[in-house]
Amino acid sequence: MSTHALKPDEAFEQDCIKPAGCKAVELLIEPRDRDIGGFSVRRLLPTRQRRMVGPWVFFDHMGPAEFAAGDGINVLPHPHINLATVTYLFEGEILHRDSLGSLQPIRPGDVNLMVAGKGITHSERERPEVTQRVHRLNGLQLWLALPEAAEEMDPVFYHYPGADLPRIEVDDVPIRVMMGSAFGVSSPVKVYADTLYVEAHLRAGQSIKVPDAEERAVYVAEGELTSGGTSIPEYAMAVLSNAPGIKLTATRDARIAIIGGQNPGTRYMEWNFVSSRRERIRQAKSDWKAQVFPKVVGDEKEFIPLPE
Template identity: 80%
Template sequence: MSTDTQTPEEAFDQTCVTPAGCKAIELLIEPRDTDLGGFSVRRALPTRQRRMVGPWIFFDHMGPAEFAAGEGINVRPHPHINLATVTYLFEGEILHRDSLGSYQAIRPGDVNLMVAGKGITHSERERPEVTETAHRLHGLQLWLALPEAFEEIDPAFYHYPDADIPRVDVDGVPIRVIMGSAYGATSPVKVYADTLYVEAHLKAGQKITLPDADERAVYVAEGELSANGTRVSEHCMAVFSKAPGIELTATRDARIAIIGGEHLGNRYMEWNFVSSRRERIEQAKADWKAQTFPKVTGDEKEFIPLPE
């Protein structure tokens, strides 16, 4: 859902610090709240100090937003290349349409995976029956960079309902393994590289051990954590070292997202385009300006112009 006219780093300037003497945490990222036309977004990735965590190159926390009747999410058709978007809601609903003909309402607990590959166009709006009454929206939207071998694959769309996402209990902590494998469970959501994405709800005083991964981070959507004695406050992301046995303790009731996976190498990013090749982004910009990308089925009349 990135429709900014600036680069992510310019539009969302984060404050980042490295805790002194902390071997577990390499970086703390504090996103700035930004309004995107009626709802708040906190962008934790990318930053100038940290572009990616594993294959994850973009991390937005949407809301919670309160919409009056007649208002809501209304993101016009826009393009992507060489990445996959992952949408996961805590509350509310978003209507996904794309140039493959997909028409899918995304509801809390569902996992919506859109693989852009060589190019896709999509819109994010709401069904009329949602917009006509007062409602809330709260959730996360992330982008995965695709490994170079998969950057130009055919675009695809995968939707996994809430019931298909595995749930486990770790010492009383309810955990959902959204992507990859952790805590003895493996998600059915398709991955293209070693990928980790987990949601956990901890009551104050509860603890879990951070799963191992090549790179990993934790975002605190609600509440507060202590990681090996270092405070991670609400709406902050902690990027961790590879130190084993890192313990996360909730100092207040907390809802967290754990992300990570294998390092993919350098990626370029401009507007809604991500690629390992700068020239590929320039081509995508020219194609969108010329309107040669495929149209969104059922949403062909509008589009977001290329930022100048």
């Protein structure tokens, strides 16, 4: 899902700050908030100064938002190619449908991994049982660029219940390894290249060392951090250097996401399409305009038109 469609003229509007003299933090990214019908979306990636971190090409924080009865998330069918979407909720529920026939509610703690490969269509709405009452939604959605060898693979959908994701404590800090390997444990979530995604909760004064990866960044979903003398405020992302032993310290109780991994090389992005080849994006746009992408099973009537 892109709750706000990524368009060429607005893809990189976030403010970026280069901290002076900091060996840990290379770049601070402050998001631009967008109101999507009363729903706040904060976009961190991509930016002009940083298009991706490892394989991660897109990072949205959805909410926190409260919906009145009768309102809620209602993202119509739309396409993706050559990427994988990763959805993780702190609060609320989203009902995922796709052109493979998947029908899956995602709830807090679960991970939904949708691998678009050569092409997939999906929608994200809410069950009537959810929309009929006042409810909240808060969570993250990220996109991974697939390595070139996997870009045109057959699409596939994976759902991982929260109970299947490893939980550990390091120096009394609760940690979940969402994707990849870190802190001596490995996630069962499928990866296609070296990928890192870790969540941690820190009380004020607690610290955590950042796992090693070719590229890495930390997002502060709640609270505030400091690293190498640089303050990382709530809703900001800090792109970190590859210096060993980088430490993050909470100056307020904090909920954080650490992402990173292997950079797959140049990727082009337009609307909901990501690819190593510009011509592939042109083809995908043409295919969506002609409506030759597969339809979402059980949600065939509506769709988001290609932005002109």
